[in-house]
Amino acid sequence: MxxxxxxxxxxxxxxxxxxxxxxxxxxxxxxxxxxxxxxxxxxxxxxxxxxxxxxxxxxxxxxxxxxxxxxxxxxxxxxxxxxxxxxxxxxxxxxxxxxxxxxxxxxxxxxxxxxxxxxxxxxxxxxxxxxxxxxxxxxxxxxxVSIHPAAGIGSSVFLDHATGIVIGANVVVGDDVTILQNVSIGRQGGLPNRSPSIGRGVFIGAGATILGDIRVGDFAKIGANSVVTSDVPAGCTAVGHPARLTNCPEPAPAA
Known part of the structure; x- marks a missing residue:
């Protein structure tokens, strides 16, 4: 539609x-x-x-x-x-x-x-x-679907299929994010304020796990079943276990 x-x-x-x-x-x-x-x-x-x-x-x-x-x-x-x-x-x-x-x-x-x-x-x-x-x-x-009340979520968010989604306390999810089924986003190692921050327009594939005090940049993509424990720059795709970066935007030419 x-x-x-x-x-x-x-x-x-x-x-x-x-x-x-x-x-x-x-x-x-x-x-x-x-x-x-x-x-x-x-x-x-x-x-x-x-x-x-x-x-x-x-x-x-x-x-x-x-x-x-x-x-x-x-x-x-x-x-x-x-x-x-x-x-x-x-x-x-x-x-x-x-x-x-x-x-x-x-x-x-x-x-x-x-x-x-x-x-x-x-x-x-x-x-x-x-x-x-x-x-x-x-x-x-x-x-x-289990989303902790202390999480922060923007608007225009789409939880697609939405079985087995877990979003922990202090996780931040930006506007225009799409999250598929069986995704877990939360802290790592039991530290209370070490939760991921998900930027605007991010796509998170089915079965992905995103853990720790990390940042997933705007319009990044997380592949299905990937395990992400380090930053993903804006516009990049993270795939695999552990996740590796691919399809990152070319850096701007020097002035």
């Missing part, structure tokens, strides 16, 4: 509602579920709160509690909703198989896990430590 520009969460929500209304008209059976998940809500924040509650909560009480915490976070920090909007649009831009927005919104567990992490991070920063860790635990159990 090609998108030319990134739009606001309000404009995106109107696109989603229009798509849902067409789907309801085409398939009344599927339409009943769409009405509950999309058309019953007045904006993206409300729909996301309900969606996260449904996915993480094991019963009606838990679903309502998770949804309430999400609503509180989105109301207190509207930037979280804009980041969620950008995440959804990033999926539409980068996944050539998509033909609409409903499928990633309702069915891509990586998207739900990422937006649940945004709420857990908000809770962590407001000293609700136990609740933040509860979000992490439930997302890990239900969605097979």
């Amino acid at each position: 090609a998108r030319a520009t990134i739009v606001s969460s309000g404009d995106l929500w109107q696109e989603i509602r229009t798509e849902a209304q067409r789907a309801v008209a085409a398939d009344p059976v599927f339409g009943a579920a769409l009405s509950d998940a999309v058309l019953a809500h007045h904006d993206l924040a409300a729909a996301l709160s309900d969606l996260i509650g449904r996915r993480l909560g094991g019963n009606a009480v838990a679903r309502a509690q998770f949804a309430k915490l999400c609503s509180d976070a989105f109301r207190d920090q509207p930037e979280l909703v804009e980041a969620a909007s950008h995440d959804l649009q990033a999926i539409a831009i980068r996944d050539p198989a998509l033909t609409g927005l409903l499928s990633p919104l309702l069915h891509f567990k990586g998207y739900v896990a990422l937006e649940a992490w945004r709420v857990s991070s908000w809770l962590w920063r407001h000293d609700h430590i136990d609740l933040a860790l509860l979000f992490q635990n439930e997302a890990s159990n239900v969605l097979q």
Whole structure:
């Protein structure tokens, strides 16, 4: 699904509602579920709160509690909703198989896990430590994605396939990053502040492991099943175990 520009969460929500209304008209059976998940809500924040509650909560009480915490976070920090909007649009831009927005919104567990992490991070920063860790635990159990609330993640991030992803405390992930399944990013040797920093536009292949106090530069690529324990310069590709650098940009000629 090609998108030319990134739009606001309000404009995106109107696109989603229009798509849902067409789907309801085409398939009344599927339409009943769409009405509950999309058309019953007045904006993206409300729909996301309900969606996260449904996915993480094991019963009606838990679903309502998770949804309430999400609503509180989105109301207190509207930037979280804009980041969620950008995440959804990033999926539409980068996944050539998509033909609409409903499928990633309702069915891509990586998207739900990422937006649940945004709420857990908000809770962590407001000293609700136990609740933040509860979000992490439930997302890990239900969605097979574990992102520590003390990590830092930008916007327009795409967790593709999103099974077995682990992102540890103090890891920093920049904007426009794509992470495939079974990726681990975390500290090395038990040192608390020795976690990787991932630059803008980085692509991390399936099964990759990135460890330690290192920097992966902007628009670098990490090959599938690579083990990275040292810096990767911007624009380079790291492959293998241990990772070696290839396809690095040519240095600029001397003036």
